[in-house]
Amino acid sequence: MSGASWLSYSLQDFMMFGPEVFLRLFVRVNQALWPWLLVWPLAAVLLPWLGRKTAELPRRLAVALVGLGWIGCGYFFLVRYYGPVNWPATGFGWAFVIQGLLLLMLKGRALPGPMAWPVVVSWWLAVLLLPWLSVLEADDIRALALFGVAPGVTVAASVLLFARQPWPLKWLLLMLPLVWSLFSAATYWALGTFWLLGFPVAALLLFVIALRVNPSPVQSPGSQSVRPGPEHQWP
């Protein structure tokens, strides 16, 4: 097919499914993982507590939790549930799993210093407020989009951590969130599920916030609200 011919299609022409099918994915995944899915929002809320530790091990655990979240939402939401109605989602799902494994392999290097307070607050806002976008869109509390389960919240919150990494790790980690955000924004626009556009928009905003917030104490000592304690271990 020629390039001009492709341009004659609208976004809607590429949609294989309707909004009802997509919104019910949130409900179905939550029902399937109940009650174990409660572990994820709990972990997401507590993650900054680990992330603000100056000791390396808690921060490694924080990154491991993010990695597990990516694996969980990649496999369950994208591969198992979304993939059968939208083929690209299967590819994205496996990419999410690989990104999660990558985070596990980094063993904490993705969080080189304690999380700054603006990042912590942004993280909490992301994991506590963004889940309600799908509830607003579906008009169903069961459609809550949880961190580690739903890709939109998982990506938006994770961007806060990825954006603060040194080059080239930063762009390696941000590549998939960027592509996913573009893909999902196009999908939500075509579906007419406009509340869900809040996910990619939030990811973009959090990326900007992460870039503007002072870097970790490793890179900018003295500029952090974290007061290094005796267990200060970074160079």
Added chain:
Amino acid sequence: MLELSRRRFLIGVGLSGLAVASPRLLAVPPSSGDQAFHTRPIPSTGESVPAIGMGTWITFNVGSDQYLIDQRTRVLETFLAQNGTVIDCSPMYGSAADVIGAGLDKLGAHDRIFAATKIWTSDGSETREQATTSERRWGIDRFDLLQVHNLLAWQEHLATLKAMKAEGRVRYIGITTSHGRRHGELARIMETEPLDFVQLTYNVLDREVEERLLPLARERGIAVIANRPFQGGSLFRRFQSEPLPSWAAEAGIGNWAEFFLKFIISHPAVTCAIPATTRVEHMQENMGAMYGQLPDASQRRKMADYVRQL
């Protein structure tokens, strides 16, 4: 024009007798399932099919969601109850084939349908394999109609489909396009290949096919399936808030679904239109177009003019 089927005649005779014995029974209006409905002959064999079929693009792609599978099964049940038979799908439609299969299983309706799907792969050697996979997903032994989807690798697929038809592996073969694309190439194929069916986009706004393809189909004895009869739903979004024309009832039109569908199936070259829906009540409206009077040529012109001026 209302067609007088044998079924309708016998019902009429029976009701005449009952009218004497029990006038109260006649106060109950018959459901549309009991009425004569519009059918069209497939030119290559003369076999008749109902003029309204069912598309499944988007609407039947619900994955493994059992709630929605059950709901779509009710849509399918309504379609069959209203005398629908032609169901069209494609391997491109995600899980739609599995959902059709689940519905047919639940309703025990595999032998009540005219099963149509497409071959959709750029690998010209996979025709038979993909047809077999689709048969398994639908739960049927063979398709009534296999079509090359959007002219994709059509030379290779069509050659295999012709062989499959000769072997009795499929009853009819065809080729499809949509969104008004590649009409020139489709016309050349229609002129040279022994097709039973073509599928193309035709609705009250997308009427380019009236120029060349529909006359060519009549000339060559090719059945025509009209896809996107509601232009992907946009006709409803644009016109549903508008009133039907004052003369709609004279043309046998009671709602917008009938307006759009009767416009299509009243074209003499069209065999069948395949609207898709997720809702039982919309299916009932769609199937309503298969009953009652159809607009004549002058009324069709008025219909096209009316939507153009809205």
